[in-house]
Amino acid sequence: MVQFIFDTLFRAADLALIAVALSAVYSLIRFPNVALVQYAVVGAFVGMALQQQGVPIVPAVLLASLLVGGIAQVFNAVIFQRLLRLDPAIALIGSLALSMVLSAGFLLGFGPAAQRFSVQVAPATRVFGVRVTEMQVLTGGLTVAILIAFALLLFRTPLGREMRAVSTNPVLAAATGVNTARVTGLVVFLSGVIAALGGAMLALRGSVSIDMGTNMLLPVFAAAILGGLGNAFGAVFGAIVIAAAETLITNLNFGPIVGQDHVFLPASYAPAASFALLVAVLLFRPRGIFVSEVTRV
Amino acid sequence: MTTELLAVRGLAKAFGLSNVLEDVSFSVMPGEIVGLLGPNGSGKSTALNVISGFLPRSAGTITFAGRDISDAPVHAITDLGLVRTFQLPSMPHRMTVREVLKAGKRDDGGRFAPVAYGPEIDVLLQEFRLAHVAGHAASALSGGQKKLLSVATALRANPKLLCLDEPTAGVHVSLRSDLVGVLRNYVAQGGACLVVEHDMLFIRDLCTRCIVLDRGNIIADCLPGELENNPRVVEAYLGKAIEKGGMAQ
Amino acid sequence: MIEAQDLRAGYGDGADILNGISLTAGRKELVTILGPNGCGKSTLLKTIAGYLKPRSGGVKMHGKDVSTVPIHEKVRHHRVGYVPQTDNVFRSLTVAENLRLGARGLDRATTARRYDALMEQYPVLASKQGRKASALSGGERQILSLARALIAEPEILLLDEPSAGLSPLMLHEVFDAIAGIRDSQGMCIVMVEQNAFEALGVADRAYVLSLGQVAIHAPARDLLADPAMRALYLGGHVA
Amino acid sequence: MSDFLIHVISVSCIYGILALSLNLQAGFTGLMNFGLIAMFGCGVYGAGLVHRFGLPVALGPALALILAVLMGLFLARLGRRLSTDYWGIATLSIAEIARIFATNLEPLTGGAQGISGLPLLFSGLRPWDGAARLALFAVILGVAWLICERLVRSNFGLGMKLIREEPQLARALGYDIDRIRSTVMVIASVIAAVAGVLYAHYLSFVGPELLLAPETFLIWAMVIIGGIANNRGVIAGAFAMQFMMAYVPFVKDYFALPSDFVAAARLMLSGGVILGFLLLRPQGIFPERVGGRHDH
Amino acid sequence: DVVIGAVLPLSGVNANGGEDQRRGIELAVAQINEAGGVLGEPLKVIYEDSGNVPQRAIDAARKLVSVDGVALVIGEYSSGITIPLGQYLVAEGVPHLNPASTSGLVRGIGATSFSMVGLDNVSTEFAAKDVLDRGWKRVAVLAMNNAFGQGVANEFGAHFAQLGGEVTTTIMYTSGQTTYRRELQQAESTEPDAYVFTAYGADGGLMMQEAYELGLQEDPWYSILITMHNADTPAEFKTGLIGMDVDYTADDTSYKAAYEEAYGQSFQSAWSGYAHDTTLFAAETIERAGSTDRPAVLSAIAELGAEGFTGVTGEIKLDADGQRMWQPYQKLKVEGDALVSHE
C-alpha cells in the first residue's frame, strides 16, 4: 500500500510540472500549447549538453530552464500571439506544427538515441518498507518546492488575478492598466522554465529521448484537463489521479479473486486507463474536476 | 374568450441559494404586446431564459400554444413558435449580416405554422437600417447594429410569440420609434410580443399591457399608462423618471 | 485635457470609419457624443483610448501627444479610465476582484476606502461581491463596469453608453453620480450615449456625429432647447 | 514514372476524402476533432476484420459503416457539454484508446501484427488496376465533395456555421444543436470510414500503426493549408501536402542528401509548411467564402 | 549502375536499428564495388526512410519500384512494416529481401519475398532452452507491445512451457515511456527466478536502470536479442546481465573489424550484419541472373537459396517458403560495457 502511494506520487511528479505549466499558460492564453511538452525535452537536452561542456549539474539545469523560458517567450511572440488573434484552434494546430519542427531539430541535433545526465545512480534504499532512490527523493522534493514557489507567485501576488483578467478580456485588462504583454510574457517564460525543469527532473531519474515529448503529451494533457485546464493546481491533482489510475492498473493483482496466483490487467492498457478516466470524468464534469465556470445565457 | 398563448404559473428559479424568481404568474394573449419591466437584477432576463428553455425552472409550469413546455428543450419551444433575443447579443465573425438573417428562418420553419408576417430579407435590412452593412461580418457591427440585427433575425423566423430582451438598449432614438411600427405591424399579422425594456417612452408607445417584476415577484400587471400612478412601481423602478418624462411632454 | 485633432481611423484595411473628427474636452467638463447607430461613436472613443491607431491626426492628453502611447500606460501615466460598450467586465472574476483590478496601483487603505464607498453607493453590487461577474444581469454589469473605472479615480474618463440597460431609476442615479464626480473631482468625461435626452441633461457640451464626422457641436443646453433637436431625439414619441 | 504518379494521386484522393470529413466537422461546424483517425480506423478495421474472419469482402463497408456511425454518435454525445478544446483532447484520447485496443486485442484485431493480405481492388485488371483504382477513388472523392457542398450550402449549413461561432444564437433560432452536431459527426464519420475501407484495400494491410495520432495532424495540416471551411480548398491542401511528402525523397536524391535527412526534412516540411501558412496565409490557399452562395 | 533499393526506419523509434542496418549495407556495397561491382557495373543502393509508418514504407517502395526501377528491394526492420511492404512488392512481382523481421507471419508474405534472417520460432526456442539450462524454471517475461514483441513473447512462452518451465507473467509494455517501474514491480510481485526481456535501445536502458534502482538485479536478467539495447544501457546498470543474440561473428571477424574501423564504435545491434549479408546475397543473385530482369533475379534467388550462401552471419539457406532455415546464435554476457561470449 505504501509502495503504491509512493509509486503514484512519483509518477505524478513526472507529470505534475509539465501539466502545471500547460495549465498555467492555458489559463492565460486560452489554448492548449502542445509544444510545451517539447520544451521539456529541450530543457533536458540543453541541460545535458551544458553538463557535457563541463558545467556542474545544478547550474546546467537552471541555465537550461532559463534558456527554455526565453525560447518559449520568443515562440510565443513570433507565433502564438499572431495565431491567437485568429482562433485558439488555429493556435493549437500551430503548436502541433512547432512540435514537429522541434522534433526534427532534435533528430538532427541529438540523434534518435536516448540521453542521460551523468549522475551517480545508487540502488534504492528501503524506507518504511518502500524502495526509493536518492534521485527520486531529490527530484521529488524539488518538484514540490517548485510547485510551492509557483503557487506563492500566483496566490500571493496580484499576478494570478491579472492573469485571469488578461485571459478573460485582454482589451479590458489593458484599459485597467494591466500591461498584457508583460503579464503574458512573464507567464509564458515561467511556463517554459517549469516545463524545462520538469523535463530535467525526468531526465535525472531516467533518460530522455526525442520522442519523450510526444509520449508525454496525452498523459500530461489528461492531468491538466482532469484538474480543469487553466486551474494550475488542479493539474497537480489531475496528475495524481492519472498516476493512481495507471499504477493501479499495472499493480492490482486480480489473482486472488479468480483463484490464481497472479493475474494482472495487461500493462499495455495502462495508458488507455488514464485516457479512459479522462473521458469518463469529462462526461460528468465537462470542465474538469475543479473548474465550475458560470456561463449565463 | 381567446386562449392564452403563453401562460406562466407559479414560476420560480433559484441559482444555488439565491431565489431570483420566486412566484411569477402571468399570461400573454395572442395579439398582445406585453412589457416586462423591473429594476436591474429583478429577474426579467432570467424569466425569459426559463420560458424559452435556456435555463431549467426550479418550480412552476409554463404552457405555450396549449402545450406544457416547462421542461421542453429550446429547439422544441422554438418549433412551437416562440423565439427570443438576447440582452447582450454576440454575432458570428465568419458569417455576414445577410447570412445571419437568412439563418433566422429554417427550412422546416418549425413544425407549427408560423404567422403570416413573412418579411423578406431585403425589407428587414431596410427597416433596420442595415442594408449598407449587409455584406459585412456580423461581428463587426456596432453595438446598436448588433442589437437590431438580432431583433430582425428573430422576426424573420415569424414566431407566434417574440420575446425581446431590451431591444432598444443602445439603439438610436429615431430607430426606436421605427421599431414600434415594425413590431406593431408584426403583431397585427397574428404575432404577439413579450418585451423586456427600460425605455418608458418606448413602452408607452408599444405595449398593450405591462408587468413589473421586483426581486423575483410581480408587483404590478397593468396598462402602461397606469405605471406611474403605482407607488410601488415608482419607488422600485421609475424613480424620478416621471418628472423627466413629464418634461419631455 | 483631451484634444483630438482631425482623427481618421478604421478597422483592419477597411474604409475610414472616422473621417476627420476633432474633439476637445477640458477639466471638469462632461462632453457627450451622440449619433445614430454605426456612425462611429465607439470607434472614436476607441481611438482616443488608444485601441485603434489613428490613420491620421492625433490625440493629446494633458497637452502631450499620446497617439502612440499604449493604453495600459495611458491608464497609469495619464490617469485615464475607459469603459467599453460591450464586454466591459471580467466575466471570470468575481465582482470584488473586478473592483480590485480597477484599483491596481493604489495602496491598500485607499482601495479599501473607495471600495467601501462604491459598495455603499451601489447596493446591487454589495450583495454580489463574491459572485462571478458572468452571473450578473445586464444592468448589474453596467454598474460594475462603471464602478471598476471609478475606483481608480481617473482624471480622464471615457464612457461608452454607460446607461444602456439601466432601469430609469438607476439611469438617473448613474448620471447624477457622473455629474457629481465631474464637479467634485474635476474629472474630464467623454460619454457616448443613446439616451440623448438624459445625457444632454447632465452634459456640458455635445458632439453629434454622422457618418464619421461631427455634424453638430454645441453646448448641451442649446441642443436641449432646440426644438428640431428635441424632435430628432425624441423621435416619434412626441406625437 | 506514371505508376508512381498514379499512386500519389490515389493516396491524395483518399486524403482528400478525409480532409473533407474533417472540414465538415472542424471547418464548418467548429468541432475540433483531433481523433479523426479513429473514424478512419472504423473503415480500415471494418474492412480488416471482415477479411480476417473470412467474411465476404462486401461486408467490409457494412461493418465499417456501423462502426463509423457508432463512433460518430459517441463523439457527438461526448461533445454535448464539452467546450471545444476539451472535446478536442477527448477525441484525441479516444483515438489513442482505439489504437491501444487495436494493438492489444490480439484475438480480434491481430494485435500489433495487424491483418494482412486484404484483397487489392481491381487486381484482375493488371496492368490497368492502378488507373482503375484511381478512377474509383476520384469518383468517390467527387461524390464526397458533392455531399459536403450540398450540406454546407443548405439551410442546415447555416445552422452548422451558427453553431461554430454562436451556439446560443443558433439555439435561440430553433436549431437543435445536439441533432445537428450528431448529424454532422455521423456524416463525417461515414465519409472518413469510406476513406478507411478504400485505404485498407489499397494497402492490403491493416494495423494499429495506421491509427497513430500524427496522421490526424497531417490531415489537419491539409485542411489548414488548403483553406479551412472551403471544400475545394481542403482537397487542394490534401493534394499539395501528399505530393510534398511523396516527393521529399526525390529532393534527397537530387541533392544527394544523406537518407536520414529525409526523416527530419519531412517533419520540418510538414511542421514548417503548416507554420508558414498559419503565419503568412492563415486563410489557406482557398479562403472561406464568407457570405458565400446558399441555396435556399 | 546496378540499382537496388532499401527501405529502412531511419526515423522514429527504431531509427537506431535502421541506422545500423544502413551501415551494414554501406559496408557491403563498398566491399562489392571494391571487388569490381555487379555485372561489371558499380552497385548502388537507394535508401528510403519508412519513418516507422507502413504507408510511408509503401510510398517509398513504390518510388523505388516505379521511378528508380530497382532490381529488388531490401526492407524493413519491424515486422509490422515488413509485412505490408513485402505484400506490396509481391503484388508487383518485385523480389523482396527481409533483412531483420523475425515475426512468424513473415512466412506468409508471398512468393517473391525471402527472409535473410531466421524467424522467431528459431530464436525463442534457443532462448527458452538457454534459460532453462541455467536452472531458472519460473520467469517473468517483458516485451514491447508491437509486432516483434508480441511474437517473441508468444513464441517464447510456448517453447518455455513445452520444455517444462513456467512463465509467471507476461508483460507487454508500451514502448517509449518515461518509467517502467510499475511494469517491473508487477513482474517482481510474481517472484520469478529470473526476468526475461526484450527491449529496444532507449527502453532497455531505462528498464535496466530502474531494475537496478529497485534492487531487482539481485535476481538474474536475461535479454533476448541483447544487442538491441546494450549500447544504450550504461555499464553500471547491467553488470551480470546475460542474454542471447544472433551470431554473425563466430567464424569471421573481418566484418567486425571493418565496422569498427568505419564507424569508430562496436556494433550497435545485430542487424547491421544481416543487412550486410542481405546486400551480398542480393549482389550475388543479380550476378548469377546476368541481368536486373526481375524474373531472372527471382529464379537466381531461389537457386542460390537452395544452394546456400555464406555471409558473416553464417550460412544462408532458404526453405521452401523462402525463409532462412537456420542461423547461429550466441550466448552473451555483459562485462563492463562490452558483450562477451558466455557459454
Ligand SMILES: Nc1ncnc2c1ncn2[C@@H]1O[C@H](COP(=O)(O)OP(=O)(O)OP(=O)(O)O)[C@@H](O)[C@H]1O
Ligand atoms: N447564473 C447565475 N448565477 C447566479 N446568479 C445569477 C445568474 N444569472 C442571474 N443571476 C442573478 O439573478 C438576478 C436576476 O438577473 P436577470 O438577468 O434576470 O436580471 P434582469 O431583470 O434582466 O436585470 P437587467 O435589467 O439588469 O438586465 C441578478 O441579480 C443576477 O445577478
Ligand SMILES: Nc1ncnc2c1ncn2[C@@H]1O[C@H](COP(=O)(O)OP(=O)(O)OP(=O)(O)O)[C@@H](O)[C@H]1O
Ligand atoms: N471590429 C470592427 N471591425 C470592422 N468594422 C467595425 C468594427 N467595429 C465597428 N465597425 C464598423 O464601424 C462602424 C462604426 O462602428 P461604431 O461601433 O463606432 O458605431 P457606434 O457609433 O458606436 O454605433 P452604436 O451606437 O450602435 O454603438 C460600423 O459601421 C461598424 O460596422
Ligand SMILES: [Mg+2]
Ligand atoms: Mg436583463
Ligand SMILES: [Mg+2]
Ligand atoms: Mg457604439
